[in-house]
Amino acid sequence: MTQPARYHHGDLHAALLREAAVLLREQGVEGLSLRRLAERAGVSRTAPYHHFQDKNALLCALAEDGFHRLDRLMEEAAFQADDPEPGLRRFVRGYLRFACDDPEQYELMFGRTLWKTGRPTESLTRVAHGCFRRYVDKLEADGLRATTLPGGADPLRVAQASWATLHGLCRLLLDGIYVDRQDMEAVSDQAVALMLAAVRPAP
Amino acid sequence: MTQPARYHHGDLHAALLREAAVLLREQGVEGLSLRRLAERAGVSRTAPYHHFQDKNALLCALAEDGFHRLDRLMEEAAFQADDPEPGLRRFVRGYLRFACDDPEQYELMFGRTLWKTGRPTESLTRVAHGCFRRYVDKLEADGLRATTLPGGADPLRVAQASWATLHGLCRLLLDGIYVDRQDMEAVSDQAVALMLAAVRPAP
DNA sequence: ATGCTATGTTGACGCTGTCAAGATAGCATC
DNA sequence: GATGCTATCTTGACAGCGTCAACATAGCAT
Numbered sequence: 001m002t003q004p005a006r007y008h009h010g011d012l013h014a015a016l017l018r019e020a021a022v023l024l025r026e027q028g029v030e031g032l033s034l035r036r037l038a039e040r041a042g043v044s045r046t047a048p049y050h051h052f053q054d055k056n057a058l059l060c061a062l063a064e065d066g067f068h069r070l071d072r073l074m075e076e077a078a079f080q081a082d083d084p085e086p087g088l089r090r091f092v093r094g095y096l097r098f099a100c101d102d103p104e105q106y107e108l109m110f111g112r113t114l115w116k117t118g119r120p121t122e123s124l125t126r127v128a129h130g131c132f133r134r135y136v137d138k139l140e141a142d143g144l145r146a147t148t149l150p151g152g153a154d155p156l157r158v159a160q161a162s163w164a165t166l167h168g169l170c171r172l173l174l175d176g177i178y179v180d181r182q183d184m185e186a187v188s189d190q191a192v193a194l195m196l197a198a199v200r201p202a203p
Numbered sequence: 204m205t206q207p208a209r210y211h212h213g214d215l216h217a218a219l220l221r222e223a224a225v226l227l228r229e230q231g232v233e234g235l236s237l238r239r240l241a242e243r244a245g246v247s248r249t250a251p252y253h254h255f256q257d258k259n260a261l262l263c264a265l266a267e268d269g270f271h272r273l274d275r276l277m278e279e280a281a282f283q284a285d286d287p288e289p290g291l292r293r294f295v296r297g298y299l300r301f302a303c304d305d306p307e308q309y310e311l312m313f314g315r316t317l318w319k320t321g322r323p324t325e326s327l328t329r330v331a332h333g334c335f336r337r338y339v340d341k342l343e344a345d346g347l348r349a350t351t352l353p354g355g356a357d358p359l360r361v362a363q364a365s366w367a368t369l370h371g372l373c374r375l376l377l378d379g380i381y382v383d384r385q386d387m388e389a390v391s392d393q394a395v396a397l398m399l400a401a402v403r404p405a406p
Numbered sequence: 407a408t409g410c411t412a413t414g415t416t417g418a419c420g421c422t423g424t425c426a427a428g429a430t431a432g433c434a435t436c
Numbered sequence: 437g438a439t440g441c442t443a444t445c446t447t448g449a450c451a452g453c454g455t456c457a458a459c460a461t462a463g464c465a466t
Contacts, residue, residue, distance in 0.1 A: 008413060008462060030320050033453060044415050046455075051413090055454065107315065115378045117233050128380070157393040160386070161372070164394065165364065168371025172363075175318045177331070183363070190360040191367065197400035212445080236422065247446050249424075254444090258423065 013051040015041050020062055021105075028104045029059070029113055059114055060121035066102075066109045067127045073098055074134055089192045092166065096188055099170040100181075106170060135159060162195045216254040218244050223265055224308075231307045232262070232316055262317055263324040269305075269312040270330045276301055277337055292395045295369065299391055302373040303384075309373060338362060365398045 009015065019040045023032045034055050035045050052058040073094055079087030099106040107113075109128070114120050120128075136159040169191060171177075173184060212218065222243045226235045237258050238248050255261040276297055282290030302309040310316075312331075317323050323331075339362040372394060374380075376387060 006462095012413080028320065034455090035453070046416085047414050049455075110374075110378065110380060112310065112314070112378045115380050117231065154389075154393075157386075157389055160375075160390045161368065161393040161397050164371035164375055164390070165368040165397070166371065167375060168367035168369065169364070171313075171374055172367055172370060175313065175315045177313060177318050183360075186357070186360055187363045187367070190357075190364040194364050194368070194397055194400070197397070215444085237424090238422070249447085250445055252424075 009041070009043055009047070012041060012043060012047060016048055016051060016058065017061060017065070020058060021065070024062060024104045024108065025102055029108060029111075032059075034058070056114070056118040057121060059108060059118065060124040062105075063109045063114055064121070064124050064127050066105045067124075067131050070098060070109075071131055071134065074131070074138060077138075079138070085192070085196055088196065089189070092188055092192050092195075093185075095166055096170065096173075096184065099174060100184075103174045107174060110167065110171075132159075132163070135163060158195075165191050165194060212244070212246055212250070215244060215246060215250060219251055219254060219261065220264060220268070223261060224268070227265060227307045227311065228305055232311060232314075235262075237261070259317070259321040260324060262311060262321065263327040265308075266312045266317055267324070267327050267330050269308045270327075270334050273301060273312075274334055274337065277334070277341060280341075282341070288395070288399055291399065292392070295391055295395050295398075296388075298369055299373065299376075299387065302377060303387075306377045310377060313370065313374075335362075335366070338366060361398075368394050368397060 016037060020032060020037055023037060023040070034048050038045050038047055041047075048058065052061070074091075077087065077091040077094055079091075114124070136156060139159050139162070140155045169184075169187060173181065219240060223235060223240055226240060226243070237251050241248050241251055244250075251261065255264070277294075280290065280294040280297055282294075317327070339359055342362050342365070343358045372387075372390060376384065
């Protein structure tokens with residue numbers, strides 16, 4: 001089984017993804033080169049090309065994993081119909097924890113590396129869009145059902161704006177620009193207040 | 204003056220920055236290599252190193268220019284003490300226009316290239332922080348003076364959360380992830396509503 | 407046993423940022 | 437005006453990268 005030098009690796013595809021996740025977490029996208037990856041998997045430089053079309057494809061697969069994890073997180077978060085606040089707060093904190101737990105993964109999922117510079121796989125695009133749709137649905141079904149939206153507010157718009165808030169917080173935090181990690185809890189609560197204020201017209 | 208091949212360039216420092224801004228706008232950071240830059244300036248590959256410590260330093264200088272422009276934009280935006288809504292809306296649209304007008308510049312200013320992967324210059328850090336402080340001050344002085352903050356809301360927190368919303372919108376938009384450029388105006392207005400809802404307790 | 411296909415290998419190309427060493431220009435000083 | 441210092445610019449080189457082409461092997465179906 002564990003013969004040190006056999007010609008065929010066995011399951012290089014999975015091994016590459018596994019090793020890539022580690023390398024991503026430790027060094028970020030910048031430190032993730034196919035050559036190093038191959039070396040770590042004990043395989044030659046170009047072997048990965050038999051399992052992924054190119055680096056972009058491998059990164060897309062990696063990001064896709066992340067979206068599945070995020071999907072699971074969203075399923076677990078449950079709002080309460082009568083008062084969405086605690087549920088929303090729990091979700092927001094969970095989201096931030098998700099991003100902080102593996103910043104590089106989050107960056108890969110939402111960063112320009114894939115969406116702007118690279119070419120997002122059709123599969124990745126589908127999963128990512130599905131993830132957002134689930135968020136909109138959840139917000140609409142669980143969060144907003146018991147509340148009255150201010151006049152003319154489209155649930156989709158609320159979802160977009162609130163996700164943007166969440167995403168913006170994560171980016172500012174993870175990129176280490178303005179928000180201290182210590183302030184995070186307070187800012188997060190403030191964000192919840194922001195989102196809730198838009199949802200229920202009066203306290 | 205304009206002799207085609209003289210040994211010394213004359214003002215390579217400025218020429219590099221100028222050409223870099225063009226290259227950045229057209230091709231993004233990924234397309235901005237020192238070698239190409241040097242070629243465009245009609246100079247050898249390593250000449251830029253006599254004017255910038257390395258690529259990181261040049262990019263920092265480029266980003267710094269952007270923050271100065273953003274500063275100017277913020278000075279021009281004026282809120283009205285009695286009703287901050289139109290002023291805020293104007294500012295938000297101006298901010299989004301700023302980001303959309305030169306996406307790559309915005310990305311450079313706030314992206315991980317400098318703040319996470321690279322080493323932000325001390326000068327850049329100062330300018331960037333000053334820019335945010337100006338935003339907090341402005342929000343506090345112009346925007347919130349006439350309004351009552353909900354109990355216990357720190358102006359700094361409001362500023363952080365609202366900037367995060369703005370920033371998140373820009374990122375999602377520029378990275379081409381979720382929000383269509385067409386939806387932008389509606390989402391932007393929704394964001395203003397979000398921010399205002401947090402500021403004035405009841406309509 | 408034969409041959410096809412999936413998988414892995416080495417070699418090479420052009421691109422990148424950056425360092426070291428040498429060339430030149432311009433300016434201050436003697 | 438000659439001398440020398442320093443800022444500026446040059447070529448050469450190196451390691452790293454993604455990726456293509458050509459070749460080698462292993463394993464499986466026929």
